[in-house]
Amino acid sequence: MSDLHVRAKALDAEDELGGKRAEFVLDDTVYLDGNSLGALPAHVPERVADVIDRQWGKLRIRSWEESGWWTAPERIGDRIAPLVGAAPGQIVVGDSTSVNVFKALVAAVRLARGEDAGTGARDEGRDEIIVDATTFPTDGYIARSAARLTGCRLTPLTPAEVPAALSPRTAAVLLNHADYRTGRLHDLPGLTAAVHAAGALAVWDLCHTAGALPVGLDAHGVDLAVGCTYKYLNGGPGSPAYIYVRAELQDRFDSPLPGWNSHAEPFGMRPEFEAAEGALRGRVGTPDILSMLALEAALDVWDGVSMDAVRAKSLALTDFFLRCVEAYVPKGLVESLTPEAHAERGSQVALRCSPKLSTSFEQGGAPLAGDVMKRLTERGVVGDFRAPDVLRFGFTPLYVSFVDAERAARVLAEILES
Numbered sequence: 001m002s003d004l005h006v007r008a009k010a011l012d013a014e015d016e017l018g019g020k021r022a023e024f025v026l027d028d029t030v031y032l033d034g035n036s037l038g039a040l041p042a043h044v045p046e047r048v049a050d051v052i053d054r055q056w057g058k059l060r061i062r063s064w065e066e067s068g069w070w071t072a073p074e075r076i077g078d079r080i081a082p083l084v085g086a087a088p089g090q091i092v093v094g095d096s097t098s099v100n101v102f103k104a105l106v107a108a109v110r111l112a113r114g115e116d117a118g119t120g121a122r123d124e125g126r127d128e129i130i131v132d133a134t135t136f137p138t139d140g141y142i143a144r145s146a147a148r149l150t151g152c153r154l155t156p157l158t159p160a161e162v163p164a165a166l167s168p169r170t171a172a173v174l175l176n177h178a179d180y181r182t183g184r185l186h187d188l189p190g191l192t193a194a195v196h197a198a199g200a201l202a203v204w205d206l207c208h209t210a211g212a213l214p215v216g217l218d219a220h221g222v223d224l225a226v227g228c229t230y231k232y233l234n235g236g237p238g239s240p241a242y243i244y245v246r247a248e249l250q251d252r253f254d255s256p257l258p259g260w261n262s263h264a265e266p267f268g269m270r271p272e273f274e275a276a277e278g279a280l281r282g283r284v285g286t287p288d289i290l291s292m293l294a295l296e297a298a299l300d301v302w303d304g305v306s307m308d309a310v311r312a313k314s315l316a317l318t319d320f321f322l323r324c325v326e327a328y329v330p331k332g333l334v335e336s337l338t339p340e341a342h343a344e345r346g347s348q349v350a351l352r353c354s355p356k357l358s359t360s361f362e363q364g365g366a367p368l369a370g371d372v373m374k375r376l377t378e379r380g381v382v383g384d385f386r387a388p389d390v391l392r393f394g395f396t397p398l399y400v401s402f403v404d405a406e407r408a409a410r411v412l413a414e415i416l417e418s
């Protein structure tokens with residue numbers, strides 16, 4: 001048994017979140033892909049079975065009221081709120097992240113321009129949207145369309161370039177809290193303050209941080225935020241996303257997708273739109289109840305969990321994994337893209353494969369990193385790869401152990417050496 005394996009066992013023994021793993025359905029696979037699809041909390045199937053058998057099967061239409069279906073988007077939003085540092089009444093769940101990026105970004109431009117929903121009168125001076133150039137592609141595609149629709153130009157920049165580029169023409173800035181490829185954590189407080197100093201609005205995508213570290217939306221004055229729930233929040237495949245609208249902005253939040261669910265009186269069936277009060281304006285149409293209530297059940301695993309403890313374990317895990325990789329993998333075969341500094345690190349480690357490896361691995365044009373990841377998966381270590389050459393290992397503090405981290409690095413070394 002190696003020293004690092006012994007050390008891993010000791011770290012697991014003193015891990016205050018160690019007991020959480022038993023609340024998930026897991027086998028002896030090392031599951032390092034919770035940043036793509038969180039594992040299944042063990043109590044969810046029974047809860048979903050009740051939603052189907054009793055709520056849908058027996059109560060049928062009555063469940064919209066009696067089972068709380070109608071109010072699920074805001075109720076579940078309030079369950080997510082403490083995990084991202086938000087007071088209640090500011091988050092609604094529904095639609096995909098992509099759709100929520102659209103709502104948030106167009107609404108942000110309208111807010112920045114002081115656009116009047118009734119007359120369309122506005123300050124035309126602000127005609128630029130800045131978007132993270134390294135973003136997950138969907139955010140970039142949606143930002144381009146939002147820019148076309150609002151008559152803005154789109155400026156793609158790295159987050160570090162944003163402060164110097166802000167101007168009185170900037171309306172909104174769409175940023176990722178953590179980079180999906182490298183795991184780099186961006187400075188949400190500092191960038192939000194810079195955006196505000198320029199009179200613009202900050203929209204943050206929390207897909208890779210909600211459930212992995214404290215976000216502090218209220219404390220840092222974030223205007224609008226969106227995120228998915230199937231990664232670190234374990235809501236299940238395609239579980240609905242959420243949108244956060246800061247309380248002070250809600251009465252001016254003018255959604256580009258006003259549906260009957262965001263109407264002040266949805267069952268009034270009136271031809272004129274009149275926006276509901278509060279975060280409900282972020283709703284659009286009939287909520288996807290089955291996946292939404294699976295998410296609601298999944299959120300039970302967070303009861304009593306402190307996000308500071310989650311963050312501390314996440315950093316300890318990624319530190320330990322990097323230490324094991326350094327000890328086991330021969331020099332020069334992989335390079336970590338994940339920042340050393342804790343303040344700049346999310347909850348994943350991204351390793352770029354050296355071109356040196358490609359001759360031995362590339363078969364029939366298969367991407368190198370994909371090939372390495374396939375072999376890892378065959379040996380019970382599941383991460384994922386991002387084209388062209390990045391191996392991505394997500395560390396979900398609720399159920400990944402230090403022994404998992406050590407084994408992943410050891411198997412990776414064996415594959416790269418072979």
Ligand SMILES: *Cc1c(COP(=O)(O)O)cnc(C)c1O
Pocket residue numbers: 096097098099135136138139176180205207208228241
């Ligand atoms: C996962 C992820 C998404 C996913 O968008 P969907 O609309 O839910 O498919 C969007 N943005 C980022 C940054 C992500 O990491």
